[in-house]
Amino acid sequence: MALTIAKFGGTSVASYEAMQNCVRIVNHNPSCKLVVTSAPAGITNHLVSLGRGGLSTEQRDDIIEKIRTQVSGICEQLKEPELVKKKMMHLLADMEQIALVPELPNSLAFQDKLLCYGERLASLLLTACINESGKQAVEFDVRTVMRTDNNFGSANPDIEVLAELAKEKLQVLLKDSVVVTQGFIGETEDGQTTTLGRGGSDYTAALLSEALKARKCEIWTDVPGVFSTDPRIVSDAYPLPELSYDEAAEMANFGAKVLHPATLAPTLRNNIPVFVGSTKNPELGGTTIVKDCQEEPTFRAITRRGNQQLVTLHTPKLERASQFIGKVFQTLDNYGLSIDLITTSETSISLTFNAVHESNLAEASKLALADLANICVVEVTPNLDLITIVGNKLHAKNGSAGEIFEVLRNVRIRMICYGANPHNISFLVEDSESTEVIKNLHKSLL
The missing domain is CATH 3.40.1160.10 (Acetylglutamate kinase-like)
Structure with missing residues (x-):
């Protein structure tokens, strides 16, 4: 059947x-x-x-x-x-x-x-x-x-x-x-x-x-499928006819509200296509999520996750850096927090994190930061938005980063994560600027 x-x-x-x-x-x-x-x-x-x-x-x-x-x-x-x-x-x-x-x-x-x-x-x-x-x-x-x-x-x-x-x-x-x-x-x-x-x-x-x-x-x-970005932000946003599992997972993980990343795991294991459509307007079609798309554009979509904070952990101790990082990771794990973005220097770690249960994020964050303050100096920068550009082979195509940074040339970027995954580039900006940033990126890239 x-x-x-x-x-x-x-x-x-x-x-x-x-x-x-x-x-x-x-x-x-x-x-x-x-x-x-x-x-x-x-x-x-x-x-x-x-x-x-x-x-x-x-x-x-x-x-x-x-x-x-x-x-x-x-x-x-x-x-x-x-x-x-x-x-x-x-x-x-x-x-x-x-x-x-x-x-x-x-x-x-x-x-x-x-x-x-x-x-x-x-x-x-x-x-x-x-x-x-x-x-x-x-x-x-x-x-x-x-x-x-x-x-x-x-x-x-x-x-x-x-x-x-x-x-x-x-x-x-x-x-x-x-x-x-x-x-x-x-x-x-x-x-x-x-x-x-x-x-x-x-x-x-x-x-x-x-x-x-x-x-x-x-x-x-x-809604009739997964959109190129939130249509409440960009009126020209459009539904995507297809997405790969990898693209859809990145979008869901970084702010798209249509799908949850866990949804894709059983269907991915069995190569079962997932269709997303609107009950109000089924005749409009929707988005089909498959293992391999017919087309794999460099830039596919833009997502936003609001209410982010950048946490910077400073330690004056240069020795045993690996132990310090291990303690940080263990502390976050103890409170059900997962790291989204991370950068390191010789004496500092900057990161953002999310909670397994989103409703527990504020309380878990408060408790985790209090524990971390016992082993290092904690600096928190609030009121940031996480913007993610989702696509394909972003780290391999010549000039793709240049196209992005040309749009961002006058934007104050607080943190960037690029190269760990070929399907996304993420960065933090002030929440007051993020709407305009998404509009400009969508107009230029999509």
Whole structure:
């Protein structure tokens, strides 16, 4: 079976009207037999707020009512809402009970158990929408196949067990029905609900594509593909017809919001094309991500990651430099921080870093810098933006750096990273200048 797996993002399932766009896409493609859904837009944020605690009874009840109103609004527009209303109300009641658990704010396990309800509600309602269109669809609990470890908040799937369980429990359903399941969530061997972390729904679709040997993995969102840069910055930005896995990973890692780098790993392992398109305008096409592109331009796209800080670590001790660098790396790792850019001199290291969990970046950064201050002098420069030019063989083509620096000749660059990867060149600029820098680079290079 030439299987296509379609993942629909939060904005694509945020309302009854949005879900109808998903239905049309599924019905238009006979090979689209497995659908992965995110939570309706806004609901995961509400659930995260509930999980953090510190809310008054009134605030908690208000959040729960917002979730209830959003999904009930979808349900009431179904042709036969009573077919799903009972299960929907049961899910909402269970969700509310977990929101009342005193241990919730201090337990990642309970928070994961709470977060799963956004996707579970979405899959219930989207299945109903597909069924009422005349196509047979069944809802499937992904947790029965998505076996993970117990690293709550960012669980790691067991690829081999997933493949076995998917073949045993999921493959047979695909013969006769469209199967609708949840992204983002999984389950430990002893039955505890987990979440796959940031970008988890895209990751789910890719993992299932690998497990079921799909022909194609489609990521449906609210934009018609991956753009040459953020169209909110540059009005002339355009969707890219194709990207290589390497290019797409660099874009995602350095600020593009459409895809998460982890999404690409399972599809890359199996050379499965990934398509990114818009549920609102599927006729516009989108971006196909493949191992090898037909064309590999020197400059493909420009990304920006805001709210960056440049950290410079000074040590007067020239001896045992390797031990100093090792301590720096170990300290950052202890707090879940990964280095993006780094340059070194005989007595200093300058770097930028990011967090595995973006929401923890500020706190992790504060703690890490306090530890580093015990072994060296720490200097922090805030209010910077990281701009990355993504392309091909940037370090090999004569004159490519010259083209870039000609545009940047009047820009104060605080740090640059070039040559470590043939697919990108990254640099830090003042945040007040970055918008104009991107506009000029896009006009000159793309």
